[in-house]
Amino acid sequence: MTYSNSYTDGQIWAQALARGRSLLHEMEGALATRRFGRSIARYEEVGSTNTIAASWAAAGASEGALVVADHQVRGRGRHGRAWTDAPGTNLMFSVILRPTLPLDRFGLVMLAACSSVAEAVATVDASLPVSIKWPNDVLIRDRKCCGLLMETSGPSAPVVGRTTAVVGIGINVNQDEFPDNFALPATSLALECGRLIDRPALLASILNGFEPAYEKLATDGGASVRETYLRRLESLGAYVRVYSVKQGDAIEGRVAGISPIGALLLETDEGLRTLTSGEVTFHRDQEA
Ligand code: BTN
Numbered sequence: 001m002t003y004s005n006s007y008t009d010g011q012i013w014a015q016a017l018a019r020g021r022s023l024l025h026e027m028e029g030a031l032a033t034r035r036f037g038r039s040i041a042r043y044e045e046v047g048s049t050n051t052i053a054a055s056w057a058a059a060g061a062s063e064g065a066l067v068v069a070d071h072q073v074r075g076r077g078r079h080g081r082a083w084t085d086a087p088g089t090n091l092m093f094s095v096i097l098r099p100t101l102p103l104d105r106f107g108l109v110m111l112a113a114c115s116s117v118a119e120a121v122a123t124v125d126a127s128l129p130v131s132i133k134w135p136n137d138v139l140i141r142d143r144k145c146c147g148l149l150m151e152t153s154g155p156s157a158p159v160v161g162r163t164t165a166v167v168g169i170g171i172n173v174n175q176d177e178f179p180d181n182f183a184l185p186a187t188s189l190a191l192e193c194g195r196l197i198d199r200p201a202l203l204a205s206i207l208n209g210f211e212p213a214y215e216k217l218a219t220d221g222g223a224s225v226r227e228t229y230l231r232r233l234e235s236l237g238a239y240v241r242v243y244s245v246k247q248g249d250a251i252e253g254r255v256a257g258i259s260p261i262g263a264l265l266l267e268t269d270e271g272l273r274t275l276t277s278g279e280v281t282f283h284r285d286q287e288a
Pocket of ligand 1: 047048049050072074075076077078079081083092093094137146147148149167168169170171
């Protein structure tokens with residue numbers, strides 16, 4: 001099967017916009033945003049929605065425009081990992097943003113996106129124990145149902161407001177089987193709730209939370225996003241090991257909170273450390 005990875009492919013692009021309009025129509029009753037999700041390109045199959053969104057952004061897409069796919073053949077995860085899906089079952093989309101924040105505060109955009117997904121997932125079924133694994137995985141009962149990947153582009157010397165951020169969100173919605181070789185076991189909302197979940201309604205609910213949370217970043221310095229995020233952070237107060245994929249080493253300590261720029265605050269034997277990336281694992285033996 002062929003797929004397009006460029007928004008410039010005329011006929012495929014026109015089809016994607018038409019499919020996007022019909023998705024917007026399906027969400028219409030539920031969508032309460034002004035900008036997020038008001039322009040949509042929807043594909044049956046793409047390489048990665050983040051790639052299409054980046055090229056659409058470079059061509060002038062409006063802020064809040066979405067690229068949505070029913071299947072990705074080259075879905076990207078964090079740290080160069082792949083993101084896979086069973087066609088037609090999940091939500092995979094990318095939101096185009098142009099944050100008016102200094103680059104070192106872009107982590108807050110991810111906290112806003114991650115919290116919005118967690119809150120929307122929690123409203124699907126009030127009994128679901130939904131938590132966040134720093135920096136941006138959403139878990140149900142310790143199994144991952146959502147991952148987020150932000151990719152930026154812009155001038156090499158950062159200028160506030162001139163950098164584009166593509167926030168890619170992958171949610172296991174109705175997939176009913178997962179390989180058992182993931183580092184973190186996977187689950188889907190359907191498996192956890194015991195019923196199929198309405199994907200357009202879930203998408204609308206996420207966007208309804210994400211747009212105001214994102215807009216508030218510019219006025220409250222990230223205070224409300226950090227508060228919402230911390231309420232669901234599974235590791236808050238726990239003794240953890242944070243592995244740095246970049247440096248190949250690990251650091252241990254107790255999770256003390258989230259810094260004003262969205263980094264993890266870790267109390268270590270050497271004092272308070274601020275971590276901007278890494279993989280968290282628990283040290284159960286230290287928790288007693
Ligand atoms: C992770 O958990 O490692 C992040 C996964 C991000 C997956 C989403 S799916 C939509 C968007 N397009 C991609 O290629 N990746 C993100």
